[in-house]
Amino acid sequence: MSNTIQLAVRTLVEHVYSSGSIDSRFRSQSTMLEGTRIHQKIQLTYQESDQKEVYLRADFPVKDLIFSIDGRCDGLLFRNGEVIIDEIKSTSQHLEHLGDDGLSVHWAQAKMYAYIYAKDHQLQEIFVQLTYVQAESDEKRLLKKCFFIAELEGFVQEVVETYYPYAKLLHDHRKERNESSKQLVFPFDTYRSGQRKLAGSVYKTISEKKSLFVKAPTGIGKTISTLFPAVKAMGEGNLNRIFYLTAKTITRTTAEEAVGRMQSCGLCLKYVTITAKDKVCFKDETKCQKDYCEFADGYYDRINEAILDIAANENCMKREVIENYARKHTVCPFEFSIDLAYTADAVICDYNYIFDPRVSLKRLFEEQKKSTLLLIDEAHNLVDRGREMFSASLNKELFLQLKKEFKSVNKGIYDSASQINSWFISLKKNGGELNEFTLDQLDEELILLLNQFKEGAEIVLLKETFPNLLELYFQVNSFLKIVDLLDEHYVIFGEKNKNDITLKLFCIDPSKLLQKMGKGYRSKVFFSATLAPLSYYQDILGGQDEDYLLSIPSPFKEEQTDIFIKPLSTRYRDRERTKPAIVTMIHSLVQNRPGNYLTFFPSYQYLLAVYDEFIKQYPGTNTLLQGAGMSEEEREEFLKKFKPNQPETLIGFAVLGGVFSEGVDLKGDRLNGVVVVGVGLPQLCYERNLIKDHFTKKERNGYDYAYVFPGMNKVLQAGGRLIRSEEDHGTIVLVDDRFLQRQYQDLLPQEWRSFVVI
Incomplete structure (x- = not known):
């Protein structure tokens, strides 16, 4: 690994000169929205001999490292024999609030450009000008100073030396990371069936800078099969950062465990998990105001020291670790995790940090994206989440x-x-x-x-x-x-x-915007056990014709699962009529096959109706009911009740598509059977019908896109809770007459197609 550190001027000065507080009481958006307009307006006033957006680059050796620093100055002006570097800054503040001298971070940025230009052109002196523009009124204020090359040289040396300890820490770590990545072997004794193929496909996708859509069955170990080849690609110099994107907290834990397993096999890799602001906030109210929150007050004065401390001592920067260091340095744990995301090798977080235009990590430069991989877990969830983000x-x-x-x-x-x-x-x-x-x-x-x-x-x-x-x-x-x-x-x-x-x-169709937000990254891997049909997900998640598609058959034997279909109508108009038959069937099932069961219903109202009837008919049965808006602790308590080898049967009543129907791992005898009531179709509504009409006009099957595919995805996810390993056995009962129709049967996994009608 080279000892050259590539660094943007702005990144360097913002790190060294960071100061002040987080204050979201009100931060005008005008600066961001109008910055480009203001830059262009000022640049239009330049004379013919002036230049704009001038690219400047220089190397600065410090001890054992060489800093290759570059950037574009806004303007290079020539006036009466003077050479002037112009730096344009738009602000929502009134200009008198900037003080007599402007902000030191802005001077630092302009002085860096001035030094590089003066050195390249052997100038003994050069002028630096800050052009401040008030965003609402377009009022201007110019601040101009002359600098000699010797004082600029001393200034630059001081800035780079201040940055050196942080750069040295990252450089040495990356060297160790890449070496350990090369040495790393697969962290299990053997590959499960399908794992080697998945890992190989992910590695090939990264090597060829492509995207991959994968349908791989539950239980084969998708997380390690995608992360392991990504880490190997790091060792080969193809990647510098991995984003592991999930929709649920429980899948984040699985990713942390997979990285932890590789670390225990010798991998030196730093990861950070980003937890939602309202979950990690230390205060009673999430008010990011310096006069209310001591963790926001003076945040930027302390953040560099906090980052150096955690980076020097920790590789696993998950929620608890971040909270400990945040308290130690009195910094906001959420903003701390966001700042760490720009330095970590792997980031485990929600989809929105990459795909949501209103939330995404804005400081990832195009150059960094080129060496970044996106691993999108449970990618079927990104369809509706995408619609939500862009609406x-x-x-x-x-x-x-x-x-x-x-x-x-x-x-x-x-x-x-x-x-x-x-x-x-x-x-x-x-x-x-x-x-x-x-x-x-x-x-x-x-x-x-x-x-x-x-x-x-x-x-x-x-x-x-x-x-x-x-x-x-x-x-x-x-x-x-x-x-x-x-x-x-x-x-x-x-x-x-x-x-x-x-x-x-x-x-209605998030494909174009998902594609746009994911543009520039080296590779993207979309994977899920229920990415079926693959062509639908490739279409709606913004895939392109040249993407790779991979469908891995289940490694589990058909005889591990007994599949039954109970052809009753669960359509809204028939629910009251068929309710007694469903109650009798569930009771008969657990009488004949005792054990732990999860039963899933398409709505909470339907769930309560059947549950109440069941309790009335069979009052002594051991049951659990999913509550509305359960906390994380309540969810964990619910799942803890599913113990192996229990003396009496346990039936959990839950919502199809809810928190217990995906991402839940109840291995072995913790779960013996799953009952899915209904084909999972979303409720008929105006929005869903708009989706149907939109895709019908585009010559797709609009009803499938709006109702059937999303509905059956929930069914497959719920059924996928049952068989998690080669040793698991159990029963799945699908309750609905539509499961006997060709349209729905074609979407069932191969291993579910040998069913018995009851």
């Missing part, structure tokens, strides 16, 4: 409340909220008698009103905090970001609810 809604009620709140407080906000409330009233009238109705396009007047509201809210919020205004400001901002994404993959619709009305920008 947005606003409702009338919020603006009406704000109008009342600000009537005698602020005329500007009152007028703005009134106008938007009136717009919603017109929308409601235009919908006539319909509860839901689509719009051909988004009204330009609304976009104008929302932008005016946003600008007015920014002015008020910079001076004082109003919680309801702040919340609506962020909602409007989020909505306007999605407005920019609108295209033929969207449907705009109104939905009435009593006196209220909601306007929704609904992303």
Whole structure:
């Protein structure tokens, strides 16, 4: 491994000059949204001889390392014999708040560029100019200084030497990581059936910079089969970072265990797990304000020391470890985990940190993406999560409340909220008698009103905090970001609810945007036990024709599972009529085959109806009921009750597609049977019908895309809880007459097709 450290000027100075507090009380979005516009506007005023976006690069040796530092300065100006480096900064603050001298981090960035240019062109002196622009008013303020090459050289040397301990730590670790990756052997005595093929396919995908869609059965060890080849690719210099993306906490734990197993076999790899902010916050309320939270106050003054400390002493940076170091250094545990994500070799986190345009890790530069792999676990969940990430809604009620709140407080906000409330009233009238109705396009007047509201809210919020205004400001901002994404993959619709009305920008087909957000990464691997049919998931998750597809057959024998189909109707209109037969069947099953069972129902209401009837008929039976909105502790307690070799039968009643129907690993005698009631079809609704119509128009099977494929995925996931190893045996009962139809049977796994009708 070379001793050269590639580093962007901005990354370097932001690290060395980080200071201040986290304060999300109000941070104007204008800087981010309008920064490019302001840069371009200033650059248009440059003279013909001036240059813009000038690429500069230089090497700086410090001790045993060489820092290769590069970046683009905004402007290179030539005025009356002076050479000037211009750095443009847009800000939402009033310019007088910047003090007499601007910010030291901005001077540092410009001085780095000035030194590189002056050295390359053998200049003895060079001018540095900071051009500050107030985002709302476009007011300008210029700060200009002259520097001699000798003082710039001393400054640069000092900055790089300050960064050196951190760089040295990362450099030495990566050297050790790559060596240990090369030496690492598969951390189990043998490969399970299908594992070697999966691992080989992942390695080939990374080598060839492709994407891979994998359907691999439950229980073969997909996590280690994807992470192990990724680590081997690191040792070969093909990768520098792995993102292991999941939808559920339980699958994050599986990933941590897989990395831990490789570490126990000699792998030197640092990973960080990102846990949601509200789960790790140390305070009673998640208010990131310096005068409320000591972990936010002065965060940036302490963060470098905290990162150095944890990076020097820990390889497993999971939730508990991060919390310990966060308390030690008095830093916010959530923001700490985000900062660590840019330094770790592997990051275990939710999908949204990569795919959600409003949340994603923005500091991953294109160059870093080229050596980064995305492993997308339980990828079937990304379809609806993708729709959620790229959709947005606003409702009338919020603006009406704000109008009342600000009537005698602020005329500007009152007028703005009134106008938007009136717009919603017109929308409601235009919908006539319909509860839901689509719009051909988004009204330009609304976009104008929302932008005016946003600008007015920014002015008020910079001076004082109003919680309801702040919340609506962020909602409007989020909505306007999605407005920019609108295209033929969207449907705009109104939905009435009593006196209220909601306007929704609904992303029907997330494929294009998932593809866009995943662009630039070296490789992507989408995998799940239920990625069937593969062509559907490749289409809807933004795959391309040249992607690899892999379907691994189950390593488990057909005789490990007894499959029964009970052809009753579970359609909504028939549920009351067939309820007694389902209750009798469940009781008969556990009488004839005692053990631990999970029974899954397509809705909570249906679940309660059957459960109540079952308890009434068979009061002495040992049962468990999934509660609404269970906490993590309650879920764990529920699963702990499934013990091996229990003297009496246990029946767990749970929701199909809920927390217990996927990602749950009850090995051996902890689970002896699964009953799935219904074919899992999502409830008939306006949104699902919009999906159906959209794909029908695109000459796909719209009903399958909207209802059948998502529904059967839940069935397969629930049934997949049963057989987790070669030693497991058990019973699956599928309750619905539609399981005998060809359309549904074709989606059943091969090993489920030898069934008995009861």
